[in-house]
Amino acid sequence: MNTLKQQIIISGVGGQGVLFVTRVMAEAAIAKGLPVFTSETHGMAQRGGTVVSHLKIGTFASPMIRPYQADGMISLKAENIAIHGSYVKPGGWVVVNSEHDVETDLDVTICRIDADGLAQSSGQARSANLIVLGFALARISRQAADAGHRFFCDVEDIRSVLEAQLSRKKPMLDASVRAIETGYNQGINKEGVCDGLYTV
Amino acid sequence: MKTRKLMLGNEAIAQGLAENGCRVATSYPGTPASEILPALADLKNETGVPAHVQWAVNEKVAFEIAYAASITGLRSAVSMKQVGLNVASDPLMSAAYMGTRGGFVIISADDPGPHSSQTEQDSRLMAMMAKIPVLDPDSPAQAKDMTALAYDISETFQIPVMLRPTTRVCHSRQDIQAGPVPLADAKADFKKDPTRWAATPKFRYQLHKQLETKLNDIAEFEKTAPVRLNPEVVSSKAVVTSGVCAAYVREVMQDSGLMEKISLYQVLQPYPLHLRFMEELVQHHEDVLVIEETDPVIEMQLADRHRVKGKLNGVVPGVGELLPERILEIIGGFAGVEVPSVRLPDVPGRRPTLCAGCPHRASFFAIKRAVPKGIYTGDIGCYTLGLNLGAVDTVLCMGAAISQAAGFYHAYKDQPDPPDVVATIGDSTFFHAGIPALVDAVVQNVRFVLVILDNSTTAMTGNQPTPASGIGACGESLTTVDIDAVVRGCGVRFCREADPYQLDALTGLLKEAVSYARENGPAVIISKHPCLIHRRGAARDVVSVPVAVTDACDGCGYCIRHFECPALVLKGDSGRVTIDPMACSQCGVCIHVCPKHALIEQKNN
Numbered sequence: 063m064n065t066l067k068q069q070i071i072i073s074g075v076g077g078q079g080v081l082f083v084t085r086v087m088a089e090a091a092i093a094k095g096l097p098v099f100t101s102e103t104h105g106m107a108q109r110g111g112t113v114v115s116h117l118k119i120g121t122f123a124s125p126m127i128r129p130y131q132a133d134g135m136i137s138l139k140a141e142n143i144a145i146h147g148s149y150v151k152p153g154g155w156v157v158v159n160s161e162h163d164v165e166t167d168l169d170v171t172i173c174r175i176d177a178d179g180l181a182q183s184s185g186q187a188r189s190a191n192l193i194v195l196g197f198a199l200a201r202i203s204r205q206a207a208d209a210g211h212r213f214f215c216d217v218e219d220i221r222s223v224l225e226a227q228l229s230r231k232k233p234m235l236d237a238s239v240r241a242i243e244t245g246y247n248q249g250i251n252k253e254g255v256c257d258g259l260y261t262v
Numbered sequence: 263m264k265t266r267k268l269m270l271g272n273e274a275i276a277q278g279l280a281e282n283g284c285r286v287a288t289s290y291p292g293t294p295a296s297e298i299l300p301a302l303a304d305l306k307n308e309t310g311v312p313a314h315v316q317w318a319v320n321e322k323v324a325f326e327i328a329y330a331a332s333i334t335g336l337r338s339a340v341s342m343k344q345v346g347l348n349v350a351s352d353p354l355m356s357a358a359y360m361g362t363r364g365g366f367v368i369i370s371a372d373d374p375g376p377h378s379s380q381t382e383q384d385s386r387l388m389a390m391m392a393k394i395p396v397l398d399p400d401s402p403a404q405a406k407d408m409t410a411l412a413y414d415i416s417e418t419f420q421i422p423v424m425l426r427p428t429t430r431v432c433h434s435r436q437d438i439q440a441g442p443v444p445l446a447d448a449k450a451d452f453k454k455d456p457t458r459w460a461a462t463p464k465f466r467y468q469l470h471k472q473l474e475t476k477l478n479d480i481a482e483f484e485k486t487a488p489v490r491l492n493p494e495v496v497s498s499k500a501v502v503t504s505g506v507c508a509a510y511v512r513e514v515m516q517d518s519g520l521m522e523k524i525s526l527y528q529v530l531q532p533y534p535l536h537l538r539f540m541e542e543l544v545q546h547h548e549d550v551l552v553i554e555e556t557d558p559v560i561e562m563q564l565a566d567r568h569r570v571k572g573k574l575n576g577v578v579p580g581v582g583e584l585l586p587e588r589i590l591e592i593i594g595g596f597a598g599v600e601v602p603s604v605r606l607p608d609v610p611g612r613r614p615t616l617c618a619g620c621p622h623r624a625s626f627f628a629i630k631r632a633v634p635k636g637i638y639t640g641d642i643g644c645y646t647l648g649l650n651l652g653a654v655d656t657v658l659c660m661g662a663a664i665s666q667a668a669g670f671y672h673a674y675k676d677q678p679d680p681p682d683v684v685a686t687i688g689d690s691t692f693f694h695a696g697i698p699a700l701v702d703a704v705v706q707n708v709r710f711v712l713v714i715l716d717n718s719t720t721a722m723t724g725n726q727p728t729p730a731s732g733i734g735a736c737g738e739s740l741t742t743v744d745i746d747a748v749v750r751g752c753g754v755r756f757c758r759e760a761d762p763y764q765l766d767a768l769t770g771l772l773k774e775a776v777s778y779a780r781e782n783g784p785a786v787i788i789s790k791h792p793c794l795i796h797r798r799g800a801a802r803d804v805v806s807v808p809v810a811v812t813d814a815c816d817g818c819g820y821c822i823r824h825f826e827c828p829a830l831v832l833k834g835d836s837g838r839v840t841i842d843p844m845a846c847s848q849c850g851v852c853i854h855v856c857p858k859h860a861l862i863e864q865k866n867n
């Protein structure tokens with residue numbers, strides 16, 4: 063089981079909750095007994111600037127992912143595919159929060175969800191990040207299964223992490239779980255738009 | 263499997279300090295070091311360990327408090343960023359001479375890249391200059407282990423020891439096994455010895471001799487000897503590395519099959535470098551490549567230069583962060599094998615900006631409006647981003663807004679029509695290094711306006727308290743120091759407070775301050791409004807002013823260029839500004855910004 067190795071880029075701008083998403087996924091890995099390494103951005107860049115974090119699950123020596131080595135990328139801003147998309151290996155996946163289709167020359171599968179729109183219409187402006195994560199979990203696990211391996215965690219794992227982390231903040235926990243489910247259901251219901259290989 | 267915890271590098275360091283019985287810990291916040299002290303404060307609150315944990319007013323003060331604890335025999339630590347170590351360099355140099363009793367660890371976090379710093383300086387060089395050993399961790403886990411090692415060296419040799427993590431260690435997270443925190447009381451026991459603790463120059467000469475002896479012994483200390491990571495390999499080539507670069511090197515050498523071909527050494531203690539190691543390198547290898555961040559500290563100590571490749575002969579870049587992809591290229595070249603050269607495309611990301619609704623934005627806008635032709639000296643903090651608004655012309659180091667303002671005043675004062683000088687400084691920075699500069703400006707009667715941007719926190723580094731907050735690192739309540747009283751105590755006679763959200767009132771006050779300063783000397787305005795991030799979550803006692811855009815907007819872009827609020831969006835050629843409801847904080851300040859009065863308060867409908 064411990065031969066599993068996965069590398070994921072999470073990208074966005076300051077204030078979108080890139081670090082929170084990374085943290086939740088990393089905690090899910092630990093809960094499954096997997097070694098984990100992340101590298102995150104603090105300081106200046108967080109003031110609305112570009113923020114990226116690297117998430118490495120499995121036995122690695124270093125916290126950083128090299129270009130064209132990541133299995134996939136969660137992009138909370140469409141414009142960040144141009145900036146960080148090259149971390150993803152050919153044939154990898156990108157899940158992006160975007161209102162419109164995204165153009166790219168990269169050899170990746172792009173799955174798009176308008177999480178900002180969904181967040182706003184459900185009155186939870188700040189939960190777009192978790193909606194994207196929920197959607198990604200639905201999509202990536204499907205793609206991983208098609209490629210014959212397993213994604214390191216599923217939506218239930220994330221739910222238990224949130225429960226453990228936010229146990230003392232009930233309203234926040236409820237809102238977060240709702241956001242994850244909103245995104246997940248979009249992924250399952252095929253309503254989110256998926257480019258390339260997995261066009262629905 | 264035992265329970266492992268996801269820990270930030272800085273949290274791992276704090277865990278290491280606590281596990282090793284640190285009893286006094288001090289710090290001044292600075293990225294990437296800021297999370298060490300709060301993590302230790304949490305551990306104290308959780309476990310009840312009898313330790314003193316505090317934010318000090320600056321790094322020099324922090325250093326001196328922790329050092330005094332060490333000479334009473336307690337284990338202590340001080341943490342800061344590399345630029346902060348400059349502020350503490352005075353006590354650092356002397357503490358090295360006098361040495362320690364209880365273990366004393368100086369944590370100085372470097373920022374190659376630099377991601378959030380004025381410099382890329384290498385604290386290991388400061389250790390070399392001070393003549394103290396320095397440990398260079400490659401990961402959060404190793405950083406934690408090295409705190410134990412640091413206390414061991416410090417107490418064995420009675421010397422301060424530096425732990426030097428870099429951003430990628432401080433701000434990585436890793437699953438780490440936490441150990442028990444010893445709760446036993448440690449007793450302070452200061453033994454007077456003026457020849458040591460108050461040594462005069464005559465004795466300092468003796469102390470220097472002792473220090474050199476200690477260093478020679480430390481260069482033979484078994485526990486910090488460089489580690490040979492692939493001892494089975496016999497090769498004329500060797501790679502020598504340390505810090506987070508060692509993690510990168512391991513990974514790229516494993517991935518490219520070079521781990522079986524080239525000898526790899528990891529240096530744990532870059533200074534003083536082990537003498538036996540230097541001999542071993544020369545004996546066994548023809549060709550040595552040194553990879554380290556940021557300066558060639560290990561490389562410089564290798565005397566036989568003609569076999570060494572590194573920064574000094576340009577094989578390894580001497581500036582900037584060494585990312586793993588770059589290291590792969592360098593090692594490939596050194597090994598004479600083909601490796602894929604991959605780089606990320608150079609696409610500029612979004613530049614950082616003050617938060618929507620940040621009170622500093624309003625202050626800067628008012629300053630530019632009141633004193634459009636001024637020279638604006640700036641300082642270190644979130645408000646350095648006043649750069650984007652054209653309201654910050656200089657940024658040198660903590661406190662320099664005030665001293666540079668004085669410099670500009672003196673430089674221009676004999677010219678006809680000297681420019682008005684407006685300095686901006688945050689509340690925490692004012693306490694840190696602004697007060698002495700203000701005293702000097704009063705004495706010299708510098709005619710300038712100082713705007714203290716008081717958001718009641720240290721926002722840039724994650725909202726640590728200031729001396730005005732009345733709250734300590736562990737949440738305990740403390741006495742407060744009033745900024746207004748300090749300013750007046752420095753001898754400033756014009757000192758007034760304003761709320762930057764009241765843009766027109768602040769602008770008027772600034773004009774008044776400028777005319778006062780031109781005639782009389784320093785004028786100070788305390789522009790006070792809490793940081794939005796700090797306030798978030800707390801009960802919102804502020805009025806929200808929702809804003810609407812009317813047809814009067816012609817898309818001229820004035821508000822975007824001069825106010826740069828991330829909630830105001832002018833997309834393509836839609837012709838009109840829109841307000842991003844996700845970003846807007848409803849501060850309502852922009853209403854006063856649009857010259858066409860197209861932004862108005864939205865009456866409840």
Ligand code: SF4
Nearest residue numbers: 617620644721793794
């Ligand atoms: S964190 Fe606070 S001080 Fe910094 S930009 Fe945001 S609102 Fe302003």
Ligand code: SF4
Nearest residue numbers: 815816818819821856
């Ligand atoms: S809101 Fe005013 S300043 Fe901004 S683009 Fe419209 S007219 Fe110009």
